Amino acid sequence: MLDIEGIVEEAGRVNASSFLQLIGEVRDLMAEEVSGGVGPGVDVVGRLVKLRPEGDAFVVGDIHGDLGSLVHILADSGFMGRASKDGGPYLIFLGDYGDRGVNSPEVYYVILTLKLNFPSRVILLRGNHEGPKDLLAYPHDLPYQLRRRFGGDGDAVYDGLNGLFDYLYTALIVEGRFVMLHGGVPSRAVSVEDLAYAHERHPAQSHLEEVLWSDPVEGLRGTYFSPRGAGMLFGEDVTVRFLRMLGVNVLFRGHEPCDLGYKFNHHGRVLTLFSRKGAPYYNERGAYLAVDLSRPVDNVRELEPNIHTF
Ligand SMILES: [Mn+2]
Numbered sequence: 001m002l003d004i005e006g007i008v009e010e011a012g013r014v015n016a017s018s019f020l021q022l023i024g025e026v027r028d029l030m031a032e033e034v035s036g037g038v039g040p041g042v043d044v045v046g047r048l049v050k051l052r053p054e055g056d057a058f059v060v061g062d063i064h065g066d067l068g069s070l071v072h073i074l075a076d077s078g079f080m081g082r083a084s085k086d087g088g089p090y091l092i093f094l095g096d097y098g099d100r101g102v103n104s105p106e107v108y109y110v111i112l113t114l115k116l117n118f119p120s121r122v123i124l125l126r127g128n129h130e131g132p133k134d135l136l137a138y139p140h141d142l143p144y145q146l147r148r149r150f151g152g153d154g155d156a157v158y159d160g161l162n163g164l165f166d167y168l169y170t171a172l173i174v175e176g177r178f179v180m181l182h183g184g185v186p187s188r189a190v191s192v193e194d195l196a197y198a199h200e201r202h203p204a205q206s207h208l209e210e211v212l213w214s215d216p217v218e219g220l221r222g223t224y225f226s227p228r229g230a231g232m233l234f235g236e237d238v239t240v241r242f243l244r245m246l247g248v249n250v251l252f253r254g255h256e257p258c259d260l261g262y263k264f265n266h267h268g269r270v271l272t273l274f275s276r277k278g279a280p281y282y283n284e285r286g287a288y289l290a291v292d293l294s295r296p297v298d299n300v301r302e303l304e305p306n307i308h309t310f
Contacts, residue, residue, distance in 0.1 A: 002080055002113075002117050003080070004071055004074050004075055004080065007109075007110050007113050007114075008067070008071055008106070008110060010109070010113070011067075011105075011106040011109035011110050011113075012106060014109055015150075015153075016150040016153030016154070016156065016157055017153075019105075019109060019150070019157050019160075020156060020157060020160050022109065022112050022113065022116065023112065023157070023160035023161060023163075023164060024160070025116055026112045026115050026116055026164065027160075027163060027164050027167060029115070029116065029119055030115075030124075030164065030167035030168075031167060033119075033167075034046075034047065034167060038119070038120050039119070039120030040120075041054065041055075042120060044169075045192075045193075045196040046170075046193070046196035046197040046198075046199070046200070047126070047167075047168070047169050047170040047171075047196065047197075047198070047199050048169065048170060048171050048172070048173065048192070048195055048196035049123055049169050049171075049172040049173070050172075050173050050174075050175060051090070051172065051173070051174045051175070051293060052174075052175060052293075053174050053175055053176055053177045053293050053294045054293060054294050055087060055088075055089065055090065055293050055294070056089040056090070056290065056291065056292055056293065057089055057090040057091070057092050057174075057290075057291050057293055058073070058077045058079055058089055058090070058091050058092065058288055058289065058290055058291075059092045059094065059180065059252055059273060059288060059289040059291060060073055060091070060092065060093050060094065060273070060275045060288045061094050061096075061253075061254030061255075061272070061273030061274045061275040061276075061286075061287070061288070062094070062095070062096035062127065062254045062255065062257075062274055062275060062276055063093070063096065063097050063101070063107055063111075063275055063276050064096055064097070064098070064099055064100040064101045064104075064129070064276050065097075065098055065099060065100055065101025065102060065103050065104035065107050065145070065276075066101040066103065066107070066276035066277060066278055066286075067101070067103035067106045067107050067110070068103075068277075068278075069275055069276045069277055069286050069310070070107055070110060070111070070275075070276075071110075072310050073275060073288050073308075073310075074110075074114075076308060076310065077089075077091075077288070077290065077308075079091050080114075080118075083118045083121045083122075084118075088118075088121055089121065090121050090122075090123060090293075091114065091118070091121060091122045091123070092123045092125070092172060092180060093111065093122075093123070093124050093125060094125050094127070094180060094181070094182050094252070094253060094254035094255075094273065095124075095125045095126050095127025095128070095129070095130060095168070095182035095212075095254060095255075096127030096128065096129045096130070096182065096254060096255065097111055097127070097129070097130070098129060098130075098142040098145070098161075099129045099137065099139070099140055099141050099142050100141070100279075100280060100281075101276060101278065101279075102145070104141070104142050104145045104146075105145055105146055105149045105150075105157070108161060111124070123169065123172060124168050124169065125168060125169045125170070125171065125172060125180065125181060125182055126165065126168035126169060126170055126182060126212065127182040127183075127212060127254065127255070128182065128183060128212040128213050128230070128231075128255070129142075130164075130165040130168055131165070131212050132165075132166070132199070132202055132203075132208070133162075134203060135202075135203070135208075135209060135212070135213075135230060142158065142161070143155070143158045146158045146161075166199065170195060170196070170198050170199060170208060170211055171195050171196075171211060173192075173246055173248060174248070174293050175247070175248075176247060176248065176296070177248055177249065177250075177293060177294075177295075177296060177297065178248055178249070178250055178251070178252060178291075178293075178297070179242075179243065179246050179248045179250075179251050179252075180251070180252040180253070181211050181251070181253055182211065182212055182253060182254055182255050183210070183211055183212050183213045183214045183215065183231055183253060183254075183255040184210055184211065184213070184214025184215055184216060184231060184232070184234055184253065184255070185210065185211075185214060185216075185234050185238050185239055185242040185251070186198060186206070186207035186208075186210040186211050186242070187206075187210055187214075187222075187223045187232060187234055187238045187242075188205070188206060188207065188210075189207050189242065189245070190245070191245070192245070192246060194207050195207065195211070195246075198211060206232075209230055209231055210231050210232055210234075212230075212231065213226065213228055213230040213231025213232075213255075214226065214231035214232045214233065214234055215228070215231070215233055215234075215255065215256055216233075216234055216235075216236075216239065216253075216265040216266055216270050216272075217233045217234070217235060217265075218235075218236075218265065218266070219235075220233065220234075220235040221235045221236075221237050222234075222235055222237065222238060223235070223238060235266075236265075236266040236267065236269070239251060239265075239266045239269050239270060240266075240269065243269060249269070249296065249297055249298055250268070250269050250270070250271065250297055250298075250299070250300050251269060251270045251271070252271050252273065252289065252300075253270065253271070253272055253273075254272065254273055254274060254275070255272070256272050256274065257274050257281040257283050258272055258273075258274045258283060258287070259283050259284050259285070260283075260284065260285050260287070260309065261273070261274055261275070261283065261285040261286045261287025261307075261309045261310075262274065262287040262289075262307050262309070264300055264301055267299070268298070268299030268300050268301045268302075269299075269300070270300065271289070271300035271303065273287055273288060273289055273307075274286060274287065275287060275288050277310075285309040285310060286309065286310055287307050287308060287309045287310070288307075288308055289303065289306055289307050289308070290306050290308060291303060291306055
């Protein structure tokens with residue numbers, strides 16, 4: 001049986017060639033998933049995952065190299081014990097695994113080990129720090145952290161991880177309930193296909209850039225230039241139109257540091273989760289969500305008791 005301490009210990013001493021082997025196995029697994037096979041109850045179209053509204057899920061926002069918070073979430077949620085059983089919960093990551101924090105290599109090792117061991121339960125979305133090569137976030141310190149950890153082999157590990165980014169999911173829909181993605185609403189999307197195939201339509205169309213980079217704002221209609229230099233700021237009307245198009249009620253996303261680990265926007269239609277602490281954001285708390293996927297939610301404030309802060 002896989003245990004948290006064991007994986008973390010392994011993450012601390014794994015060498016470059018074993019790490020590369022893990023990356024290769026996960027890449028093969030995810031390549032198979034996106035060509036149509038995940039498991040019962042899970043459909044994949046392009047880079048969009050669709051789940052039936054049944055069972056439980058833990059939803060985790062940005063980790064950004066904070067191994068301590070990741071370990072806390074795994075222990076506190078009891079995911080690994082429950083995932084081994086039939087009908088166990090999903091563990092959904094909203095992207096931004098590396099950069100910023102000092103343990104990016106170890107965070108990747110733990111998350112990829114989880115994916116390999118619970119392939120149909122662990123779902124990895126793409127963040128702006130796993131973006132396409134023409135749209136990477138800066139500073140992008142993952143390659144330097146890998147060099148510090150693996151010396152001359154660090155570049156090969158980086159190339160391996162980079163090769164995984166294209167297989168990460170753009171978004172996840174729980175039918176009739178929720179949509180989850182890293183940053184924000186693709187404001188010009190007119191169909192589910194625009195979301196599902198955003199990675200293929202990039203950079204000709206802005207859908208992927210907006211999903212990875214955008215942020216919700218209050219008191220604004222439509223979209224406005226983002227101070228991030230990529231993506232847009234989007235108003236409540238943009239959120240409402242997008243949710244209606246997908247036939248869901250609320251959006252879960254990460255991307256923005258929150259002092260309490262979470263925040264609400266757009267009259268309860270948007271929940272932001274930020275699941276790491278420490279430099280360089282210094283938010284007081286991190287948070288993750290435990291959610292019953294079968295339960296209809298009209299306003300994310302209803303979920304406040306299900307938000308676990310640490
Ligand atoms: Mn981000």
